[in-house]
Amino acid sequence: MKVIKIGGNVIDNPQALDEFIDSFSKIEGPKVLVHGGGKVASKLATDMGIEVKMVEGRRITDDAMLDVVTMVYAGLVNKKVVAKLQAKGVNALGLTGADANVLLADKRNHPTIDFGNVGDVKQANGDTILKFSEMGIVPVFSAITHNGNGQLLNTNADTIASEVAKALAKLTETELIYVFELPGVMLDIKNMDSVVENINVDKYAQLKLDGIVADGMIPKLDNSFEALKKGVSVVRIASTYYINNENTKHTSLVL
Amino acid sequence: MKVIKIGGNVIDNPQALDEFIDSFSKIEGPKVLVHGGGKVASKLATDMGIEVKMVEGRRITDDAMLDVVTMVYAGLVNKKVVAKLQAKGVNALGLTGADANVLLADKRNHPTIDFGNVGDVKQANGDTILKFSEMGIVPVFSAITHNGNGQLLNTNADTIASEVAKALAKLTETELIYVFELPGVMLDIKNMDSVVENINVDKYAQLKLDGIVADGMIPKLDNSFEALKKGVSVVRIASTYYINNENTKHTSLVL
Numbered sequence: 001m002k003v004i005k006i007g008g009n010v011i012d013n014p015q016a017l018d019e020f021i022d023s024f025s026k027i028e029g030p031k032v033l034v035h036g037g038g039k040v041a042s043k044l045a046t047d048m049g050i051e052v053k054m055v056e057g058r059r060i061t062d063d064a065m066l067d068v069v070t071m072v073y074a075g076l077v078n079k080k081v082v083a084k085l086q087a088k089g090v091n092a093l094g095l096t097g098a099d100a101n102v103l104l105a106d107k108r109n110h111p112t113i114d115f116g117n118v119g120d121v122k123q124a125n126g127d128t129i130l131k132f133s134e135m136g137i138v139p140v141f142s143a144i145t146h147n148g149n150g151q152l153l154n155t156n157a158d159t160i161a162s163e164v165a166k167a168l169a170k171l172t173e174t175e176l177i178y179v180f181e182l183p184g185v186m187l188d189i190k191n192m193d194s195v196v197e198n199i200n201v202d203k204y205a206q207l208k209l210d211g212i213v214a215d216g217m218i219p220k221l222d223n224s225f226e227a228l229k230k231g232v233s234v235v236r237i238a239s240t241y242y243i244n245n246e247n248t249k250h251t252s253l254v255l
Numbered sequence: 256m257k258v259i260k261i262g263g264n265v266i267d268n269p270q271a272l273d274e275f276i277d278s279f280s281k282i283e284g285p286k287v288l289v290h291g292g293g294k295v296a297s298k299l300a301t302d303m304g305i306e307v308k309m310v311e312g313r314r315i316t317d318d319a320m321l322d323v324v325t326m327v328y329a330g331l332v333n334k335k336v337v338a339k340l341q342a343k344g345v346n347a348l349g350l351t352g353a354d355a356n357v358l359l360a361d362k363r364n365h366p367t368i369d370f371g372n373v374g375d376v377k378q379a380n381g382d383t384i385l386k387f388s389e390m391g392i393v394p395v396f397s398a399i400t401h402n403g404n405g406q407l408l409n410t411n412a413d414t415i416a417s418e419v420a421k422a423l424a425k426l427t428e429t430e431l432i433y434v435f436e437l438p439g440v441m442l443d444i445k446n447m448d449s450v451v452e453n454i455n456v457d458k459y460a461q462l463k464l465d466g467i468v469a470d471g472m473i474p475k476l477d478n479s480f481e482a483l484k485k486g487v488s489v490v491r492i493a494s495t496y497y498i499n500n501e502n503t504k505h506t507s508l509v510l
Contacts, residue, residue: 075330
């Protein structure tokens with residue numbers, strides 16, 4: 001089982017998205033896709049006169065903003081991706097965490113910041129996800145979950161990918177691949193040959209100290225190591241090219 | 256198997272929606288929900304500066320309007336309904352026609368009106384819908400389909416309900432119930448006791464001649480008779496109250 005996560009930069013670039021869809025459709029065997037939201041939600045919010053508030057790189061999600069991300073992530077982006085995959089012969093099924101109760105989350109309780117309707121995954125329902133897969137269906141997750149009491153919650157897509165992979169790893173051998181616009185973790189972002197091919201926990205600590213791993217890459221790597229510790233057999237950070245050619249340079253995470 | 260369709264007026268009224276969700280959750284046995292969109296799509300389009308164009312009661316769906324209805328029907332409305340059903344213990348799964356390829360449609364080819372991205376259902380995949388049901392899942396359809404080549408299409412929810420019911424009727428005994436804000440087809444819309452309890456094809460012709468059945472009720476009844484002809488065992492038009500109490504006055508369609 002391969003769990004592939006694509007970032008918002010792929011979603012925002014129509015050519016990159018079509019290339020990714022094509023690559024993803026060629027992956028053999030069971031697979032799951034998790035996608036981020038891209039910049040459309042912020043643009044729509046601005047068009048609607050809703051203020052966009054970010055704190056520590058995370059979106060403050062009041063009720064109006066939850067409606068916006070639900071429309072954009074679970075509606076527009078998810079259904080466009082699903083329709084494009086169907087056109088490539090992939091029997092995609094778009095999901096939020098509420099659908100078939102695949103992902104339960106708790107509203108984030110932060111000591112000083114009120115993130116609003118933001119959720120942290122409490123439970124991924126691996127049995128249902130695997131059953132869909134056994135039907136020949138490819139689950140496609142948007143970054144919306146629910147709390148089981150009727151409340152939808154905006155949830156980080158990297159975390160969803162990691163939680164889905166961990167739940168599946170209990171049932172079948174599972175790989176997790178974060179696909180983005182670069183070949184992997186880079187020592188020098190301007191030098192495409194500077195990919196760090198292997199990162200273990202010690203090296204990760206050093207890369208953080210050196211400021212090479214920073215910002216959004218930190219939760220991505222935290223999620224990666226967490227997934228490895230919980231039984232996911234392989235975690236990689238790679239470009240779209242890696243998907244169909246495993247000789248493409250990329251970053252492998254090791255404990 | 257019960258296929259229940261709720262109209263936009265139920266979606267637009269929070270109290271009516273909560274009452275419906277509660278009633279729907281109490282239906283025993285396998286069930287499917289199909290929902291309309293309500294007025295939110297037109298409001299969002301207006302907020303975004305997109306012109307709302309209706310011809311013969313149908314929405315002209317250019318590319319910008321397709322994005323709006325995909326966001327509202329498949330995103331906001333569908334996921335709110337799914338989360339509310341999950342809170343009532345119903346294992347709901349939100350679907351467009353693209354998801355698991357459950358509904359294929361053709362773009363409407365009208366001799367004089369360009370409806371844009373509007374689709375007429377070509378094929379409902381009853382096997383997949385029934386398989387979900389056998390997993391204990393309750394499919395919840397929004398009024399968006401696809402053409403199999405990557406194009407999403409805006410599709411009438413009454414027709415989706417009828418097509419889903421017909422496909423399921425080939426596999427299992429199936430009832431179709433159109434739920435709306437009135438008790439059924441009424442001789443006098445101001446007199447709640449004037450419900451027409453049975454309508455056959457001849458009576459339908461007379462009610463149309465008399466102008467009692469008009470506007471949006473005509474395609475609903477056309478869909479109803481079509482469903483009966485294709486093996487759906489029971490078709491009714493009723494209020495929310497009917498769902499949990501079959502003694503409530505309603506309209507039954509008979510061939």
